[in-house]
Amino acid sequence: MIPSPPLAFVPQLAMTEPARAALTSNLIVGALLVGLALAIRSIRKDDVWREAFQQVWARRKVPVVILGLYVFVALLDSVTWVGASGALEDQVAAHEARSVLDRMFTGTTEKSYSAPFATQEFYDASALRHPRRHPLGTNILGQDVLYMTLKGARVALLIGGLTSLIAIPLALFFGVSAGYFGRRIDDVVFFLMNTLASMPSILLLIALIMAMGRSTLSVCVALGVTSWVAFCRLSRGETMKLREMDYVHAARSLGVSNVRIVLRHIVPNLMHLVVITFVLMFSGLVLSEAVLSWLGIGVDGSWGQMIAQAKDELSREPAIWWNVTAAGVALFGLLLAVNLIGDALRDVLDPRTLRERG
Amino acid sequence: MLAYVVRRLSYGALVVLGVLFFLFVLFFAVSTPDDIARRAIGDKAMPEVIEQWKINHGYDKPKWPGPGQWSDNLLVEHYRRMLTFDFGRSDADGTPILDRIAKGAGPSLALTLPMFAIGLVIGLTLSLFVAFFRETYIDKAGVFLAVLGMSVSVLLYIIAGQFLLGKVLKWFPVSGFDPAPGVLWRFLALPVAVGVIASLGSDVRFYRTVFVEEIHKDYVRTARAKGCGEGRIMSRHVLGNAMIPVLTNVVMVIPFLFTGALLTEAFFGIPGLGSLTVDAINANDFSTLRSMVYISALLFVVAQILTDISYTLVDPRVRLE
Numbered sequence: 024m025i026p027s028p029p030l031a032f033v034p035q036l037a038m039t040e041p042a043r044a045a046l047t048s049n050l051i052v053g054a055l056l057v058g059l060a061l062a063i064r065s066i067r068k069d070d071v072w073r074e075a076f077q078q079v080w081a082r083r084k085v086p087v088v089i090l091g092l093y094v095f096v097a098l099l100d101s102v103t104w105v106g107a108s109g110a111l112e113d114q115v116a117a118h119e120a121r122s123v124l125d126r127m128f129t130g131t132t133e134k135s136y137s138a139p140f141a142t143q144e145f146y147d148a149s150a151l152r153h154p155r156r157h158p159l160g161t162n163i164l165g166q167d168v169l170y171m172t173l174k175g176a177r178v179a180l181l182i183g184g185l186t187s188l189i190a191i192p193l194a195l196f197f198g199v200s201a202g203y204f205g206r207r208i209d210d211v212v213f214f215l216m217n218t219l220a221s222m223p224s225i226l227l228l229i230a231l232i233m234a235m236g237r238s239t240l241s242v243c244v245a246l247g248v249t250s251w252v253a254f255c256r257l258s259r260g261e262t263m264k265l266r267e268m269d270y271v272h273a274a275r276s277l278g279v280s281n282v283r284i285v286l287r288h289i290v291p292n293l294m295h296l297v298v299i300t301f302v303l304m305f306s307g308l309v310l311s312e313a314v315l316s317w318l319g320i321g322v323d324g325s326w327g328q329m330i331a332q333a334k335d336e337l338s339r340e341p342a343i344w345w346n347v348t349a350a351g352v353a354l355f356g357l358l359l360a361v362n363l364i365g366d367a368l369r370d371v372l373d374p375r376t377l378r379e380r381g
Numbered sequence: 382m383l384a385y386v387v388r389r390l391s392y393g394a395l396v397v398l399g400v401l402f403f404l405f406v407l408f409f410a411v412s413t414p415d416d417i418a419r420r421a422i423g424d425k426a427m428p429e430v431i432e433q434w435k436i437n438h439g440y441d442k443p444k445w446p447g448p449g450q451w452s453d454n455l456l457v458e459h460y461r462r463m464l465t466f467d468f469g470r471s472d473a474d475g476t477p478i479l480d481r482i483a484k485g486a487g488p489s490l491a492l493t494l495p496m497f498a499i500g501l502v503i504g505l506t507l508s509l510f511v512a513f514f515r516e517t518y519i520d521k522a523g524v525f526l527a528v529l530g531m532s533v534s535v536l537l538y539i540i541a542g543q544f545l546l547g548k549v550l551k552w553f554p555v556s557g558f559d560p561a562p563g564v565l566w567r568f569l570a571l572p573v574a575v576g577v578i579a580s581l582g583s584d585v586r587f588y589r590t591v592f593v594e595e596i597h598k599d600y601v602r603t604a605r606a607k608g609c610g611e612g613r614i615m616s617r618h619v620l621g622n623a624m625i626p627v628l629t630n631v632v633m634v635i636p637f638l639f640t641g642a643l644l645t646e647a648f649f650g651i652p653g654l655g656s657l658t659v660d661a662i663n664a665n666d667f668s669t670l671r672s673m674v675y676i677s678a679l680l681f682v683v684a685q686i687l688t689d690i691s692y693t694l695v696d697p698r699v700r701l702e
Contacts (some may be wrong), residue, residue: 218399221678221685223636225643228672229662230404234412306532313534314644318662326409330536334648335542351537366528 045103045120046182052101055184075295093357097177100124103165131156133165139345160345163332172349175326179357182243182312183305183362190304191297194255199293201255203285206264212259216252224249228311231321239322242315246308254300258293265289273360279362295372302365306358313354326350382693389689393682398460408671414440414455420665421472438472438615440670468672473664478672481657486639488558489653492569493638494577501631504581508588515593524589529683530582532544539648542575556650572649578644591626595619607623627691632688636680 066072078103080087103122117171121129131153136145142154151157201212219227231245263272265288274284335346408417418434420428425685426434435441443454449456462469468478513524547555554569595601596619640653646655654673662670 148679199658214395215401217396218403221396221400221681222403223677223681226658226670226674226677229658230407230670233662233665233667233670234407236412311532313536317536317644318405318659320662327534327536330534333536333540337540342548344545347537347540351534354534355532355537359529362528362532366524 037090039105041120042105042371043260045105047121048101048103048120051096057199075368075371078371079296082371083364083367085276086363089360090364091354092286093176093360094180096124096173097125100177115284124170128167130169130172131167133157133161135165136268136343137161137165146241149215159349162329162346163336168349171324171329172326172353174324175329175350175353176357178325179309179312179324179354181239183308184248186250186308187231187301187304189243190251191254191301192198193247194251194253195258195290197251198243198255198258199262199285203266203281203289204268205263205334209259212255212334219248222254225311225314228315229318229320234254237320242312242320242322246311249311250304254304257296257300261293261296262289299365299369299372302361302368306361309358310356318377326354331353353375386530386690389686393686396682397679401460401675402464402675404463404671405456408667409444409455409459412667415668417472419667427581428431437626438701439469463672464527469668471666472660472668473666478669481669481674482654482676485652485654485657487653488651489642489655490638490645491560491565491623492572492576492651492653493642496567496645497634497638499573500577500580502585503577504584505627507581508585508592509615509620511585511589511597512592513611515596524586526584527586527589530578531586533579533582535579536574538579539644542571542578543648546571556648558639558649558651568649568651572642572645572651576645587630588623588627591623592619595623598622625681628691629688631632632682632684632691633681635684636677639680 032196036202066076090366100122101121103125106119133151133153135147137143137151137157137160138145139158139160140155141151141157141160143150156203157167157169162168162171197212197215201209224231227249228245231248232241235244271284271288274288279287282295285373312321313327313330314323315321315326317331321327321331327350329350330347336346385441395557408680414435415431417440418431418438422430422434432441441453441456441541442458443450445456446452446454461467466479471478471481507523507693511520514523515519525634532550543555554568558568559565596614599611600622601614605611609618641654641656643658646653647659650656658673660666
């Protein structure tokens, strides 16, 4: 890797590469938490939203708590710093940026596979360094499977979250401008949507990632490109309806500018669709990443990658079943929670317009 | 009608041209011929070797049209070859791409056609059943099961099916393919079953929503008021009127039947177009990938045009403006 030049706004801080990585990761977490706090604040101030979320909470307590647990684990794996707390067993780790989660599992690595709660290695039957300390066993590299599974939570939330952050604003921008201004702009956007939608999304994903090179960001960008069309179509249609509403006509006859009408009268009325789409899109994105992982072009450390190894592991004799089971259950739990919350959100916020497959 | 068809066709042609331009940008501008050459023969290849590779694979012309090269450049070449289905040879092993695609279509269809037909019948039946008992515990349980099914990765369905039915119970061969008529079904039974089950969750949920929405419409109340039985309402009135969204959904899936099921084929060793694509990814075979995307987009556009025209046949309310 090429070392990046030191950041201009922290001139005299001689930062090492791991320290910079830790800082970036913490900044992202901080920004996300601030965003979340702001979102909660504006939800509490608005009656409609507050009531909607209260209803979702009343109907889906268990899924919300489960989702909260995943977010908590992801946060544990995101808060990082450099230093040697509890790393005496592993001197290399002392100089790396490690998250809270990494620190909890320092020095648990074995030589290779071992079954859950085993006292010896799976194949050569030599003694483990930490007998009975691996509730989910260890993988081919001897890493604790519980640790790897927990680490996957951050990757999954990152894939779903980052991609939605790319795709939804883009879709909203194009959809609203096409729907509101119509004519030429609509023609162009509609043509763009048709062109992208006519390629099967899995092939398009593969082509994009192959062309951009394999990295987490290009996976997220590719997923963003393939998933914005559906929401763009939706927001375009809704904008066309809203444009003909009396209050929009009234605003226009009072001389309010187009930009202001869009920002004040159109976009706020699309926000419920944004929220529903975000939640319903999320599970599809994580599922697509699992497929990409199997094809060898996914994101490192994802559950998809752990599941993808199962083809070899299950065909061994005796089979290695704990790795794929752990990742599969973790993935299933997250998606089920998200899907159930998404369903409830849709029922509460919008029983009518949305009925495409999520 | 004729004017409508002509307009629809020309728009479809425009979309295909747009897809081709997108592919050109992706495979010639974002990843340049030099990148492709380096991925095919290695990072440390000598410049002369790369030049020679580009000449051998037809990547040695200037990229964009310009003075003196209006007709002799990669963009024009790309359009000309794609539009005449002259896909050339694979970047990886030099076999003619069109041959491989033609060979793969058969096995792909042998897998995807039964998968699609059985899946559609089971999906529609189950969702009609669930919609019939709407707002009861049967409906709630059905929707919950559908969401449950949607939350499982396709990979897990395939792996679990292969492991349980193939390896542990030994009911079916784990993978393989034999086109001989008497043996073929043995190899296809497991992948077809797995494919049907994997898509059942989202299908049932989608069709149920469509049906329930139809049930709440006025004509259903009218039918009930004149003494029509619930069973007859469902089979005659609701099913008929729900055909438009169902048809849209069905036609959008048909192009995928030809391009095969990527994962299912690769896992079960079926030598169709899905396996071809997976091999192309592993071998960095950009020319095959390009041709696959183009062909599927072409099929999709054709299918879309056919749907739009068939709307007018199914539903007399749809007018051609």
